Amino acid sequence: MPKKKTPVPVMAGTVNKDVLKAIKSSALDIEKKILARKKPTMKFPVRSLSNVKYHPDRGYFEIAGQKKERTLTVNTVKTFAQTLRMIALSKDLVENDDIATKREAYYVSKNWEDARFLEQPESDTVMDDVEAYFSVNREQLGFIPEEKGGDVAGRLVVLDRDRDTGRVLRIDCTRFGTGAYSIPITVEHLQFETKADFILVIETAGMFQRLVKHNYWKKANCILISMGGVPTRACRRFIRRLADFQKIPVYVFVDGDPYGITNIYRTLKVGSGNAAHLNEFFCVPQATFLGITPQDIVDYKLPTHPLKDVDIKRARDAIKNDPFIRYHKSWVSAMEQLLKMGVRAEQQALAKHGLNYVIDHYLPEKLSHTERFLP
Amino acid sequence: MPEIARRPRAGAEPRQLSLVAVREEDLESPSREKAGAVPGPARAAKAAGGVEPPPARPDSEPAARAHESGRRETAESMAARQREISVSEFFTKNRHLLGFDNPQKALLTAIKEAVDNSLDACEEAGILPVLKVDIQQLAEDRFRIAVEDNGPGIVKAQVPKIFGKLLYGSKFHTLKQARGQQGIGISAAGMYGLLTTGKSVVVLSRTGQGKPAHYYEIQIDTRKNAPQIIVDEVRDWEPPHGTRVEIELVGTYKKGRHSVDDYVRQTAIANPHCEIFYSFPGGEAPQQFPRATGTLPPEPREIKPHPYGVELGALIKMLKETRARNLAGAMQHDFSRVSSRVAGEICQAAQLRPSANPHSIAVNEAERLYKAINSVKIMSPPTSCLSPIGEEQILSGMKKEIPAAFFTAITRSPAVYRGNPFQIEVGMGYGGELPSDDLVDVLRFANRVPLQYQQSACAITKAVLSIDWRSYGLSMAKGALPAGPMVLFVHIASVWVPFTSESKEAIAAYPEIMKELRLALQDCGRKLGAHIRAHRREAEEEKKKSYIERYIPHIGIALREILDLPEKVEAELVTTLREVLERSRMPH
Numbered sequence: 001m002p003k004k005k006t007p008v009p010v011m012a013g014t015v016n017k018d019v020l021k022a023i024k025s026s027a028l029d030i031e032k033k034i035l036a037r038k039k040p041t042m043k044f045p046v047r048s049l050s051n052v053k054y055h056p057d058r059g060y061f062e063i064a065g066q067k068k069e070r071t072l073t074v075n076t077v078k079t080f081a082q083t084l085r086m087i088a089l090s091k092d093l094v095e096n097d098d099i100a101t102k103r104e105a106y107y108v109s110k111n112w113e114d115a116r117f118l119e120q121p122e123s124d125t126v127m128d129d130v131e132a133y134f135s136v137n138r139e140q141l142g143f144i145p146e147e148k149g150g151d152v153a154g155r156l157v158v159l160d161r162d163r164d165t166g167r168v169l170r171i172d173c174t175r176f177g178t179g180a181y182s183i184p185i186t187v188e189h190l191q192f193e194t195k196a197d198f199i200l201v202i203e204t205a206g207m208f209q210r211l212v213k214h215n216y217w218k219k220a221n222c223i224l225i226s227m228g229g230v231p232t233r234a235c236r237r238f239i240r241r242l243a244d245f246q247k248i249p250v251y252v253f254v255d256g257d258p259y260g261i262t263n264i265y266r267t268l269k270v271g272s273g274n275a276a277h278l279n280e281f282f283c284v285p286q287a288t289f290l291g292i293t294p295q296d297i298v299d300y301k302l303p304t305h306p307l308k309d310v311d312i313k314r315a316r317d318a319i320k321n322d323p324f325i326r327y328h329k330s331w332v333s334a335m336e337q338l339l340k341m342g343v344r345a346e347q348q349a350l351a352k353h354g355l356n357y358v359i360d361h362y363l364p365e366k367l368s369h370t371e372r373f374l375p
Numbered sequence: 376m377p378e379i380a381r382r383p384r385a386g387a388e389p390r391q392l393s394l395v396a397v398r399e400e401d402l403e404s405p406s407r408e409k410a411g412a413v414p415g416p417a418r419a420a421k422a423a424g425g426v427e428p429p430p431a432r433p434d435s436e437p438a439a440r441a442h443e444s445g446r447r448e449t450a451e452s453m454a455a456r457q458r459e460i461s462v463s464e465f466f467t468k469n470r471h472l473l474g475f476d477n478p479q480k481a482l483l484t485a486i487k488e489a490v491d492n493s494l495d496a497c498e499e500a501g502i503l504p505v506l507k508v509d510i511q512q513l514a515e516d517r518f519r520i521a522v523e524d525n526g527p528g529i530v531k532a533q534v535p536k537i538f539g540k541l542l543y544g545s546k547f548h549t550l551k552q553a554r555g556q557q558g559i560g561i562s563a564a565g566m567y568g569l570l571t572t573g574k575s576v577v578v579l580s581r582t583g584q585g586k587p588a589h590y591y592e593i594q595i596d597t598r599k600n601a602p603q604i605i606v607d608e609v610r611d612w613e614p615p616h617g618t619r620v621e622i623e624l625v626g627t628y629k630k631g632r633h634s635v636d637d638y639v640r641q642t643a644i645a646n647p648h649c650e651i652f653y654s655f656p657g658g659e660a661p662q663q664f665p666r667a668t669g670t671l672p673p674e675p676r677e678i679k680p681h682p683y684g685v686e687l688g689a690l691i692k693m694l695k696e697t698r699a700r701n702l703a704g705a706m707q708h709d710f711s712r713v714s715s716r717v718a719g720e721i722c723q724a725a726q727l728r729p730s731a732n733p734h735s736i737a738v739n740e741a742e743r744l745y746k747a748i749n750s751v752k753i754m755s756p757p758t759s760c761l762s763p764i765g766e767e768q769i770l771s772g773m774k775k776e777i778p779a780a781f782f783t784a785i786t787r788s789p790a791v792y793r794g795n796p797f798q799i800e801v802g803m804g805y806g807g808e809l810p811s812d813d814l815v816d817v818l819r820f821a822n823r824v825p826l827q828y829q830q831s832a833c834a835i836t837k838a839v840l841s842i843d844w845r846s847y848g849l850s851m852a853k854g855a856l857p858a859g860p861m862v863l864f865v866h867i868a869s870v871w872v873p874f875t876s877e878s879k880e881a882i883a884a885y886p887e888i889m890k891e892l893r894l895a896l897q898d899c900g901r902k903l904g905a906h907i908r909a910h911r912r913e914a915e916e917e918k919k920k921s922y923i924e925r926y927i928p929h930i931g932i933a934l935r936e937i938l939d940l941p942e943k944v945e946a947e948l949v950t951t952l953r954e955v956l957e958r959s960r961m962p963h
Contacts, residue, residue, distance in 0.1 A: 087933065115929040
C-alpha cells in the first residue's frame with residue numbers, strides 16, 4: 001500500500017493525480033495477489049481513541065500506528081467487495097472532477113445489487129475506511145459531507161471566489177445584521193482579513209444569537225463562531241486556518257458538562273479518534289477553555305441539573321482513557337470536581353442573573369484573566 | 376384484630392367444617408364460600424339495618440356479632456343442626472376440587488374422565504382402543520358430549536354404580552398404574568351434568584356378541600350417594616362390544632390452550648396404540664387421529680404397598696385387617712420387599728416382638744413401628760407395575776402429530792419416591808414447521824393422561840425451568856421457559872402419581888421425581904444441542920458458499936473499473952478468487 005507522509009487537504013473537485021495513482025497501485029496489488037492464487041489483504045489504521053497519541057508540543061491526536069489487516073476470506077468477502085467498489089466510485093469521481101455527498105454515495109451503491117448498502121452508516125464506515133486506507137481527506141476522494149460547517153459573525157472579512165467569473169468575493173462578517181456567515185464545506189481556498197483580538201467559539205446557537213444580536217463582537221473586537229454541537233471538520237479547519245493566519249487566540253465557550261468538555265472542546269482542540277490520520281489539519285491546538293468550568297458553577301452560583309448516567313460514564317471514561325484529559329492534570333481535577341458535585345450547568349444558565357449578564361459580567365470577567373483558562 | 380382474639384371456643388367456630396358434620400346453613404347456602412355464611416341471629420341483625428362489615432374481614436363478623444349480642448350458640452343448639460353429609464353432597468359444593476370450576480374446564484374434564492375410563496378398560500381387556508369423541512353444541516353454553524369405545528363393555532349390574540355413585544371403582548384399592556385412581560371422575564361428570572342441565576347420564580353398553588346392549592338413563596342421588604335409574608331397557612346397537620356414555624352439560628367450547636382439541640391431540644400422542652375419531656362444534660367431518668402402532672402397552676402388574684410409602688393411619692388399618700397371625704408375618708405378606716430378615720429388623724428397631732398379634736398392636740406401638748420402618752434399609756419396590764410408553768412409541772406418537780424435523784426420546788429406568796415406583800419419559804421435537812419465536816410447548820402427561828391446567832405449579836414445568844437450555848442452543852429468559860421451535864413431551868408413569876390436588880392437574884415436586892425429570896430432560900437436551908450445533912455448522916457452510924457466489928463478482932467489477940481491465944481478465948480474476956476461497960473453507 002502506498003505510503004503518503006504529508007497528505008495535503010485540497011479543495012474537492014480538483015483532479016488529484018497522487019490520489020489516482022494511489023488508487024490504481026492498490027488495485028494492481030490486489031490483482032497480482034489474486035492471479036498468484038494468494039488471498040489479497042488491505043491494511044487499515046485502527047480508527048479509535050485507543051490508537052491515538054497526544055503530543056502536547058504538536059497539539060493534536062496522532063495515530064499510534066496500530067493497523068488492522070483485512071484479508072479477503074469467506075467472512076470478509078462482503079466488506080472487501082464493498083470497499084473495492086467504493087474505491088472504484090472514488091476513482092470515477094476524481095477522474096471526472098465530480099463530487100458525491102456521503103448520502104449520494106450510499107444511493108449509488110443501490111446499483112451494486114448484492115453488494116449494496118442497506119443503511120447509510122454502513123457506507124459511511126466503509127468510506128471512512130477508504131479514507132484512512134489512503135491516508136487522505138475524504139474530499140480528496142471526491143466524497144463530501146452533508147453537514148453544515150458553522151456560523152460566523154464579527155470582525156472578519158472572508159475572501160472567496162465567484163465560481164463563474166473567478167472574481168474575488170469579499171464577505172464582510174460584520175454586515176450580516178442579526179444573521180451570520182455560513183462556513184462552507186471546503187475551506188482551503190478561503191482567505192481572510194481581520195484585526196480581531198480573539199475568536200470566541202460557542203457551542204450553542206442560542207448563545208451565539210444573543211451575542212450577535214447585542215453586537216458583542218463590536219464591544220469586544222472579536223469574531224464569533226457557532227459550532228452547533230461537535231464541530232465539523234470544515235468548522236475545525238476554518239478556525240484553524242483563521243487562527244494560524246494572524247495568530248489570533250481562540251477561546252471556547254461551551255456547556256459545563258462532560259459532553260461540552262470531552263466531546264466538543266477536545267475534538268475542536270486536538271481532533272477525534274475516528275479521524276486520527278487527519279487530525280493534524282482538523283484541530284485547533286491554540287484553543288483554550290473559557291467556560292463553563294466546574295469552578296464557574298460554584299463561583300457564579302449557577303442553576304444546575306444532576307449529571308445523567310451517560311454524563312458520569314463519559315466523565316469517568318475521559319479520566320481513564322482520553323489521552324488529552326489524562327495529560328492535563330488540571331483537566332483531570334476539573335472532571336473529578338464535576339463528578340464530585342454531580343451536576344452540570346448550561347451556558348444559558350447565566351440568564352439566571354439577567355439575560356445580558358453574560359455580556360456585561362461573565363465574559364468580561366473571564367476575559368480579563370485568560371491566563372486562568374483551562375488548557 | 377380484637378374480634379378474632381375474643382373468639383372463645385374454637386369448636387364453636389361457624390366455619391368449622393368436616394367431611395362428616397357440617398352446619399345446615401352451609402349446606403343450604405348457595406355459595407361455595409363458607410366464609411360468607413352468616414349465622415341466623417347475625418343475619419337477622421343485618422336485615423334490621425345492621426352496619427355492613429368491612430369487606431376486608433368478613434370472616435370475623437359473625438363471631439363478633441354473636442358475642443356483642445350475647446346470643447352465643449350452645450352446644451345443644453348446634454348439636455340439633457349437626458348431621459351426616461354424603462360425599463356426593465360435599466362434592467356438589469366443592470366441584471372445583473374435581474375440575475368443574477368453570478364451564479370451559481367442565482367440558483374438558485367430563486370428556487377427559489370418560490376417555491380415561493375407556494382407555495383403561497380397553498387396555499385391561501387387551502383390546503386396541505378405537506374411540507369416538509363427539510361434542511355437540513345444543514345452545515350457546517349447552518353441550519352434549521359422547522364418548523364411545525370398543526372396550527369390553529360393563530356388566531349390567533355394575534353400570535348404575537359406576538356412573539351413579541361417587542367413589543366407586545376398582546382402581547382405588549390397587550397399586551397398579553392406571554389413568555383413573557379414585558373412582559370419582561365419570562360419576563362426578565354425570566353429577567355435574569345433572570346439576571347444570573337436569574339431564575340424566577345416558578349409558579349404552581354391550582359385553583359381547585350375542586349379548587344384549589343395555590341402555591340406561593341414570594341420575595345420582597346426591598344425599599345418599601346412590602344411583603337412581605330412570606330408564607333401563609335393551610336396545611339395538613351395532614358394535615359387538617363397547618360402551619357409550621353421553622352427558623349433557625353447561626360448558627364453553629374454546630380453541631387454544633386448555634382446549635378439548637388440544638387434549639384429544641395430546642392423548643393421541645401419548646397413546647399411539649389408540650385410534651380416535653373426534654367431532655367438535657364447527658368441524659365438518661370427524662377428525663381422525665390414526666393409530667401409530669399395533670402393539671398394546673404391556674399390562675401393568677399390581678403390587679403390594681412398599682413400607683416406605685405407607686402412612687401411620689394406613690399402617691394401623693393394615694395391621695387391624697391383616698390375615699397374618701403375627702407381626703412379622705403381617706409385614707412380610709402385606710408389604711412388598713419385606714423378607715423375614717427385614718421384618719425381624721423392623722420389629723427389633725421398634726422394640727416389638729415379631730410374634731406379637733398384629734390385631735392388638737397399640738397406637739403408640741404402631742407409631743414406633745412406623746418410625747422403625749424408615750430406619751431400616753429396604754429394597755426398592757418391584758417396578759413390574761409400571762407400563763412406560765417407551766422411546767419408540769413416544770417417537771411414533773410425536774412424529775404423527777408434531778411437524779418437527781428432529782425428534783429424540785428417552786425412557787429412564789424406574790425410580791422410587793416414598794415407596795411408590797415411578798418412571799420418567801421425555802420426548803422432544805425440534806425445528807421443522809414449529810414456530811421459532813414462541814416459548815417451548817411443554818406437554819405434560821401422567822399415566823398417559825394430558826395435564827393441561829396449573830402448568831406453573833407442576834414438577835414437570837419446574838424441572839424444565841431449572842435447566843439452563845442455553846447450553847443446548849436455545850434462548851431462555853430469566854424465570855421463563857426456553858424459547859425456540861420445540862415441543863417437549865414429559866411423561867410420569869406411576870402406581871400413584873402424586874398430584875397436588877384431586878383435579879389431577881399438577882404433579883408434586885418430590886426430590887426423587889425432580890431428579891429423574893432433570894436427568895431425562897438433560898439427556899434429551901444434550902442430543903438437541905448436538906443436533907443444533909451440527910445444523911448450525913451446515914447453515915454456516917451454506918451461508919459461506921452463497922457469500923462467495925454473491926460477492927466475488929463485485930470484486931471483479933471493482934477491479935475492472937479501477938484498472939480498466941478487459942472482461943476476460945475480470946472473469947479470470949473471479950474464477951481464480953472463487954477457487955482460492957473455496958479451497959480455504961474446505962478444512963472443516
